[in-house]
Amino acid sequence: MSDVHVFPTLDALSRAAAQHIAAHVQTVLLDQDVYALALAGGSTPERTYELLASGFPRIPWERVHLFWGDERFVPSSSPQSNERMARRRLLSSIDVPSSNVHPIPTDAGSPAAAARRYEQEINSVLSGRDHTFDLAVLGIGSDGHTASLFPDDPMAVTDHPDDRLVRAVQAPDTYDVRDRITCTLKAFNSSSEAVFLASGEGKQSAVQRAQAGDPALPASHISPRGRLTWFLDPDAAAKPPTTRSETYNSS
Numbered sequence: 619m620s621d622v623h624v625f626p627t628l629d630a631l632s633r634a635a636a637q638h639i640a641a642h643v644q645t646v647l648l649d650q651d652v653y654a655l656a657l658a659g660g661s662t663p664e665r666t667y668e669l670l671a672s673g674f675p676r677i678p679w680e681r682v683h684l685f686w687g688d689e690r691f692v693p694s695s696s697p698q699s700n701e702r703m704a705r706r707r708l709l710s711s712i713d714v715p716s717s718n719v720h721p722i723p724t725d726a727g728s729p730a731a732a733a734r735r736y737e738q739e740i741n742s743v744l745s746g747r748d749h750t751f752d753l754a755v756l757g758i759g760s761d762g763h764t765a766s767l768f769p770d771d772p773m774a775v776t777d778h779p780d781d782r783l784v785r786a787v788q789a790p791d792t793y794d795v796r797d798r799i800t801c802t803l804k805a806f807n808s809s810s811e812a813v814f815l816a817s818g819e820g821k822q823s824a825v826q827r828a829q830a831g832d833p834a835l836p837a838s839h840i841s842p843r844g845r846l847t848w849f850l851d852p853d854a855a856a857k858p859p860t861t862r863s864e865t866y867n868s869s
């Protein structure tokens with residue numbers, strides 16, 4: 619099941635995404651003690667994180683566990699670090715217990731060691747559940763990658779992935795940071811929900827191909843157990859905005 623919403627600007631799509639995430643947190647916490655949110659890196663979600671951090675809409679952060687969908691194998695102080703971005707935009711402004719924050723451990727000796735440790739952490743924090751994350755925030759690259767699942771990686775473009783929840787991968791040589799750790803299709807597709815955030819003309823072709831189900835794109839293989847919702851601007855969607863009242867309902 620996939621819903622597509624087009625908003626006039628990145629700010630508007632970020633507001634709608636923040637409201638969608640907050641509404642889902644509130645709903646899920648009626649039935650569960652804790653909520654597991656997987657964060658995307660890159661630049662597109664920065665505004666959504668700032669809005670979530672601003673307190674509107676309000677989220678009971680003490681009951682939320684934060685994970686990262688992928689990470690570059692760099693120190694957490696690096697400008698390339700997905701952890702650093704989320705700490706600056708979101709975590710620095712919210713009262714979330716440090717024991718609820720689960721960054722990918724790039725201080726492990728190697729990407730493979732970091733992946734192994736992160737899989738253990740996910741299994742330990744989320745043990746006893748029948749699903750992984752309650753919601754995964756995802757971006758999409760112009761090449762159709764999502765998280766650090768790249769098109770040239772056979773495990774990123776299969777409907778029958780291995781049993782791992784986290785893997786060490788190499789990004790193509792056009793990327794600044796090639797050593798990466800990523801949650802797998804299994805981890806994302808065992809989540810309750812996922813949202814894609816995409817803005818700008820550079821994303822247009824990848825968004826169209828992913829929505830059409832082009833099997834060569836990792837983003838096409840994202841299929842959570844419940845809703846998959848796209849938050850787009852007109853350039854990424856190649857469509858004019860649809861008004862919020864017609865197309866967006868956070869319930």
Ligand SMILES: O=C1O[C@H](COP(=O)(O)O)[C@@H](O)[C@H](O)[C@H]1O
Nearest residue numbers: 658659660661662757758759765
């Ligand atoms: O490398 C990455 O890229 C994607 C997309 O990033 P964006 O800057 O185009 O929004 C991101 O979702 C992923 O977490 C990141 O590691």
